[in-house]
């Protein structure tokens with residue numbers, strides 16, 4: 001019999017896989033499926049960044065580099081934080097990782113003991129609970145409601161804190177809602193974290209994709225006095241359309257960052273050397289491409305929110321950033337169309353795929369089964385086509 005670790009046994013297959021597999025099968029049959037499930041920008045990495053990578057390769061930048069990352073990229077992260085947020089950090093407080101994902105994973109492995117509880121606000125990015133569990137911690141999910149803008153009640157957060165709670169994960173703008181937590185909430189949360197001695201991991205991966213180029217802000221913008229308990233996680237994946245390059249970082253108290261580097265030193269060693277050179281150029285070079293991308297996402301978000309609102313039975317809050325929209329579709333649950341019984345977000349997504357040939361992610365993957373996530377990392381033309389198809393398909397139900 002296969003002997004697996006308890007950790008491996010706890011790993012669950014992703015709830016989104018079934019719909020994705022079906023979408024791929026339809027595409028393979030030559031059926032024109034519009035994919036609105038993507039978690040990455042539909043733009044190519046800007047050419048000056050690619051050139052920087054080619055140059056690094058040509059110059060032989062192909063060997064081992066320091067575990068915590070190349071000094072010039074750690075410095076570039078500090079400079080961006082200064083420019084974008086006005087925060088002062090030194091390179092010793094920065095670790096470069098293989099995507100933001102590894103930054104989060106390093107932090108959780110460094111900060112969580114078996115049985116420690118980590119607070120996560122629902123709807124959440126799918127990997128947070130899985131990562132906490134991999135670190136032998138316990139994810140404690142705090143419910144929110146669409147009526148209150150998916151922002152938790154501070155009393156509910158306070159109530160969820162026990163003697164085992166060690167920290168909180170925050171993501172704003174959020175995947176999957178595209179919403180930004182209010183300054184009032186962040187202020188109250190920061191004070192609570194201070195009072196209870198909790199650390200905060202602020203996942204800022206979508207911070208530059210705030211619509212209308214709003215300047216980035218996070219909890220430290222409102223509660224600077226908790227600098228010694230906040231870790232900021234970010235990367236080049238979304239901002240510079242560089243998902244496949246796998247460069248991210250964590251910034252925060254030096255002692256913990258050093259431990260993360262030691263952990264990384266024993267696992268992956270470091271993020272790819274020449275990709276770090278390209279990331280440095282992404283951060284220090286012209287930021288026009290980011291603006292262009294953000295402008296396109298802003299336009300698409302506005303179009304999609306308006307168009308979806310007109311469809312009966314659909315509810316949503318227009319997003320303020322990212323390239324996602326979280327849409328309530330539960331008014332359709334309990335209906336049957338051509339043998340498909342719509343009973344939850346997975347069957348609703350399957351229905352859309354079969355009848356509208358539009359692929360979306362079921363909300364259950366983010367802890368909210370009444371919703372689906374629509375990604376607008378796709379052309380305006382395709383979004384318009386998708387709306388027409390969704391409208392037609394939903395007519396089959398009502």
Ligand SMILES: Cc1ncc(COP(=O)(O)O)c(C=O)c1O
Pocket residue numbers: 039098099100101102125171175203205234235236237243247248
């Ligand atoms: C909220 C959130 N955090 C982190 C990540 C991971 O980013 P990276 O590609 O840098 O690992 C993603 C990617 O989908 C995300 O949506």
